[in-house]
Amino acid sequence: MAMNPDTIALPGRRSTAWLLVALATLGAATGCKKEEKARVDADFYKKTQEALIRARPGAVIELPEGRFQLDRSLSSSVDGITIRGKGLDKTILSFKGQTQGAEGLLLKGNGLTLEDFAIEDTKGDAIKINGTDGLVIRRVRTEWTGGPKSTNGAYGLYPVQCKNVLIEDSVAIGASDAGIYVGQSEHVIIRRNKAMRNVAGIESENTKYADIYENTATENTGGILVFDLPDLPVQGGRATRVFNNDLHGNNTDNFAPEGNIVATVPPGTGMMIMANDQVEIFNNRFRDNKTVNLAITSYFVARKPIQDKNYDPYPESIFVHDNTFTGGGDAPSGLVVKLLALKMGKPFPDILYDGIVNPKKLTPEGKLPDALRICIRNNGDADFANMDLWNDFENIRRELAPHDCAHPSPEPVKLSGVTP
Amino acid sequence: MRVWFAVAALWLAGCSKGRGEVHTFVEDPFPEKLSAWGLFQGTGWTLEPNAGVTPYELNTPLFSDYAEKYRTLWVPPGQAATWSDTEAFDFPVGTILSKTFMYPVQGSVPLAKGAQRTAGNADKRFRPVETRLLVHAKRGWVALPYVWNEEGTDATLEVVGSSLALEATHTSGRKLSIHYMVPNVNQCQGCHERNKTMTPIGPQARHLNRDYPYDQGPENQLARLARLGSLKGAPEPGTAARNAVWNDPSTGTLEQRARAYLDANCAHCHERSGPAASSALYLSAHEKEQHQIGVCKAPVAAGRGAGKDLPFDIVPGKPDRSILLYRMNSGDPGVMMPELGRALIHEEGVALIRDWIQQMPGACEGESRQAMGG
Numbered sequence: 001m002a003m004n005p006d007t008i009a010l011p012g013r014r015s016t017a018w019l020l021v022a023l024a025t026l027g028a029a030t031g032c033k034k035e036e037k038a039r040v041d042a043d044f045y046k047k048t049q050e051a052l053i054r055a056r057p058g059a060v061i062e063l064p065e066g067r068f069q070l071d072r073s074l075s076s077s078v079d080g081i082t083i084r085g086k087g088l089d090k091t092i093l094s095f096k097g098q099t100q101g102a103e104g105l106l107l108k109g110n111g112l113t114l115e116d117f118a119i120e121d122t123k124g125d126a127i128k129i130n131g132t133d134g135l136v137i138r139r140v141r142t143e144w145t146g147g148p149k150s151t152n153g154a155y156g157l158y159p160v161q162c163k164n165v166l167i168e169d170s171v172a173i174g175a176s177d178a179g180i181y182v183g184q185s186e187h188v189i190i191r192r193n194k195a196m197r198n199v200a201g202i203e204s205e206n207t208k209y210a211d212i213y214e215n216t217a218t219e220n221t222g223g224i225l226v227f228d229l230p231d232l233p234v235q236g237g238r239a240t241r242v243f244n245n246d247l248h249g250n251n252t253d254n255f256a257p258e259g260n261i262v263a264t265v266p267p268g269t270g271m272m273i274m275a276n277d278q279v280e281i282f283n284n285r286f287r288d289n290k291t292v293n294l295a296i297t298s299y300f301v302a303r304k305p306i307q308d309k310n311y312d313p314y315p316e317s318i319f320v321h322d323n324t325f326t327g328g329g330d331a332p333s334g335l336v337v338k339l340l341a342l343k344m345g346k347p348f349p350d351i352l353y354d355g356i357v358n359p360k361k362l363t364p365e366g367k368l369p370d371a372l373r374i375c376i377r378n379n380g381d382a383d384f385a386n387m388d389l390w391n392d393f394e395n396i397r398r399e400l401a402p403h404d405c406a407h408p409s410p411e412p413v414k415l416s417g418v419t420p
Numbered sequence: 421m422r423v424w425f426a427v428a429a430l431w432l433a434g435c436s437k438g439r440g441e442v443h444t445f446v447e448d449p450f451p452e453k454l455s456a457w458g459l460f461q462g463t464g465w466t467l468e469p470n471a472g473v474t475p476y477e478l479n480t481p482l483f484s485d486y487a488e489k490y491r492t493l494w495v496p497p498g499q500a501a502t503w504s505d506t507e508a509f510d511f512p513v514g515t516i517l518s519k520t521f522m523y524p525v526q527g528s529v530p531l532a533k534g535a536q537r538t539a540g541n542a543d544k545r546f547r548p549v550e551t552r553l554l555v556h557a558k559r560g561w562v563a564l565p566y567v568w569n570e571e572g573t574d575a576t577l578e579v580v581g582s583s584l585a586l587e588a589t590h591t592s593g594r595k596l597s598i599h600y601m602v603p604n605v606n607q608c609q610g611c612h613e614r615n616k617t618m619t620p621i622g623p624q625a626r627h628l629n630r631d632y633p634y635d636q637g638p639e640n641q642l643a644r645l646a647r648l649g650s651l652k653g654a655p656e657p658g659t660a661a662r663n664a665v666w667n668d669p670s671t672g673t674l675e676q677r678a679r680a681y682l683d684a685n686c687a688h689c690h691e692r693s694g695p696a697a698s699s700a701l702y703l704s705a706h707e708k709e710q711h712q713i714g715v716c717k718a719p720v721a722a723g724r725g726a727g728k729d730l731p732f733d734i735v736p737g738k739p740d741r742s743i744l745l746y747r748m749n750s751g752d753p754g755v756m757m758p759e760l761g762r763a764l765i766h767e768e769g770v771a772l773i774r775d776w777i778q779q780m781p782g783a784c785e786g787e788s789r790q791a792m793g794g
Contacts, residue, residue: 050580053605072583075606100583100601102759108609108616123754124723130695131616153754154723160698177723184698231717233700259719259726259743304718305785307711 040097044068052076052083060084063117067092073101077108085117088141088171095122103128103158104142110134111417120145122153126175129159134417137167144174148197148255152176156198160184161234164415168192176255177262178203179220182210184234189413189420190215199256200225200265201247204276206232210240211413216247221254222262222269223247223289228276229261230299230308238277238317239410247271248287254334264302266291266334275299278317280409288327291337292348293382294320296374298356301336301389314358316372319407325350325382336389343393350382354389355397375405442470442494444514446557454551454566454575459492459518464548464572467520467541472497474650475634476641478627480666480680482688482758483766485598486529486588487521488546491622494518495650501623503653505661506706508620517554517620521600522546528589529596530768548572549584550602554612554620561618563608580604590767599763607760611688613695621688625654626661626705663705666772678776679705681769682713685758701733714744716784724754736780737789745773 045068051061057080065086070093076083083105085091095104102124107114111134118141119126126142129135142156156172159165160183170193172179179198182188188210194217195201201217203225204210210226217223224247228237247270256263265272268291273279275298286293299306299313306313329348332341341348357368368374376384377400386397442458445451461468469475473494481489495501496514503509523529525547541548553564566575567582581604588596603610612618622628628645631638642660645651654660663680664672672680683705689696690703699721702712711717714733719726727746735741747757749770756762783789 046580049604053579072581072601073607075604075610077606077609098753099599100760100763101753102756106606106610123752124759130698150728151724151754154721154725160721177721181721183721229720231700231711232720233697257722257724257726258729259731260722261718261720305716307716 039069040071041068045070045072045074049074052078052081055081057081057111063091063093065090067094069094069096070104071095071097071099073098073103073106075101075106079109080111081109082113082115083117084113084115087116088118088139091117092120093117094120096120098123103153106130108132112136114138114140116140118143124153125155125158126153127157128155129162131161132159132165133163135159135162135165136418137165137170139169141171142173142175142179143171144176146174148174148176148199148252150176150255150257152255154178154260155181157181158183159188163187164418165189166191166415166418166420168420170194171196172201173197175199176257177260178225181205182207184232185210187413187415189415194218195220195223197252199252199254199262201250203227203262204237204240205229206234206237207240208236208238209410209413212240212242213244215245217245217270218247218249219252220250221252221256221267222265222272223250224271225262225265225274226272226276226279227261227274228299228312229274230306230311230313235311236277237275238279240276240278241280241282241410241412242271243281243283245271245284246287247284247289247293249289251288251290251331261302261304264304264334266332266337268292268328268331268333270294270328272297273315273318274301275313275315276318277312277315278407278410279315279319280407281318281320282322284323286323286325286328286350290328290331291333292352293325293328293350294323295352295354296320297352297354298389300356301354303336312358314356314361315374316358316361316368317407318374319409320351320374320376321378321406323379323382325379340387340393344385344387344396349385349398351376351379351384353384353386353403355386356390370405371407373405373407374403375407376400376403377406442472442516444494444496444516445555446514447559450555450562450564450577452577454553454568454577457516457553459494459516464520464551464568464575465541465544467548473518474645474648475632476623476628477630477632478622478684479630479663479671480627480677480684481622482684483762483769484521485600485762485764486590486596486766487523487549487600488529488531490520490522490541492516492518493623493645493650500650500652501645503625503651503655505625506704507614508622508624509651511556511620511623513556513558515556517623518551519554519622520551521549523549523586523588523598528591528593530591548575549586549600551575552603552608554608561612561620563603563605563612563618565602565605565608567602578602578604581607596764601760601763603760610695610760611758614691615693626663627684629657629660629662630665661705667768674772674776674779678773679713681772685766685769689758710782714742715780715782719743724752725757727755731787732784734777734780735784735787736782737778738787739774739777741787742777745770745777748773 063085104122144152154177175198178200179195201220270289270293499512501509586598664676
């Protein structure tokens, strides 16, 4: 009886009451032919959900190895819990045929740790975490297994309005919006993850103090997006560093439902910075993103009306340096892009800037003040175009000289209450 | 590794204190059986409220798969709730709110208007399915879902929730297969939350401001609570906010009834301090700004909820271009709104919101009123 009562194993190997259930479930999982209709593991659901409800702060909820079929969301609102499986390919919670709940796992409460499991084929989002301070997601996989489809759920890993977030060594596949999405949050580290075949691989939206590094984004529509959008209660996305990432072959057709903002991202986009401020992009490796390797734009490229009076649609204080660019731009795609291609011809440059600036902030000489400039230097032989979107591509400029400047680096993100 | 499951203590004591007496519990463990609370005399087939238990109704309620709902309020004797103009009243610790979900034994849903009951289920027309309690415990509000047994003699606490297959007949003659979901306590919090704290939703002035047919005759619910000493600080009901009854045109304009419907069916999450605050779509009855209630508001994180190509939450004059209606009119868990609490589409509610959007003046950029919806 001296064991830690806060560790809850589900259904553990020494649980006499649940041993048979566990074995039966595992047996069914391993012996199951793929085309057989999935059988809901009601006992697994019930025990797991009960453990999540009855957990006390600090509890560790252990998920066993195996593939488990669920038809309803799991949820928790307890502070300080850890949900831990046996590995992102070993503990698999499949929500194929889900009948209830807009996500697979819905979490609230502060100080949460999610480790070593996978969530597959939810109807809506895979894992949503709302309003949490202190969140670690480590070696977790979210996936829609049927490939890119507009019927896939929107977000894989989805913390919104969170603080002190670490997402690392995780995998996100097949989301019809963003595989890894951090929205309206602050103090965020996203590192060493792999995002594939999503519309957006990794997206930081209306978020400040974010470090996004050592990730691989491939076969998405857009690899990494750093956006600031209107009509959200938290705005002012800024102070973000994006570095040492691999962004290659993000050429999947855009399969997002049309009304969504990411539906405007052209297929073949390596990285896109939209309306965010103080973004430093360095030491990334861009390769073979067929429309453009790196785009820096205002919100106006989305061609959506702005009703939100407090919203700042302009990207400012952007610094792009020491990246490598290989291939790409050879088959530009997307609406605005096609219009531009008529004017500019192919291939597209490595770095594309829409050239739209806030007229209220210009100096008497008609330029952005130094602190707000779009700075681009030391990117090898990367080519560039300012597409002059405001004037319908009238004065496309390819020279980099007006952008030869630098900004101070945003401070490295420090997380409080989270041990990286 | 040692396995440990928390098990709620079985409530065995306290049942023999005599009929007609309410017992409240303000900390764990909560009773396993509904009968331990003493809210009702008899069984789920009667739901006769015990002394001090006040039944109430809402002007416009939440749709829950055509379930009939019977609500009661019990405030500890000698104590009172404190009035609020726009939020739930502030109830003392020990307060018990109950809501019993029932389906008709015979006949169809939705019920014809005017089918009032004086006691919960005195005419035994309804099969009781679930009674949810919301109890103001010492640590805050606690949600406790009790599921009635087949015989309807008692109900058992199901913290993990469960699901039941039920059948009913719609007034159109169609059979409804109801996949009735008993929510778990976390799911309860999914709606009953303000600023991350569990809270009641129904007992707000604008929802309660109406008459109820008490045994002694009809009386305004707010006036009665005040008269009984259960509510302090209440103004005259005539000066307080009052939601329209969504399906009774004599209670308000189309606009007022539509807004009352959205208030009850959406604003529990879509409220400035509610769980869907991150969407910036706010649907409380007191929101004035058109953009904030979704008019020409572009979706941000709606995912598949935005349909194939729907541009805005509400496009005036174009219900079929409006995301709000699209999500109300869906049964797909990845699309539907509300996310929880229904599996069926509320056809009558959809029709109301459709009419409202159809007749709404104005237009959104890129969506001229003349063109037919896509």
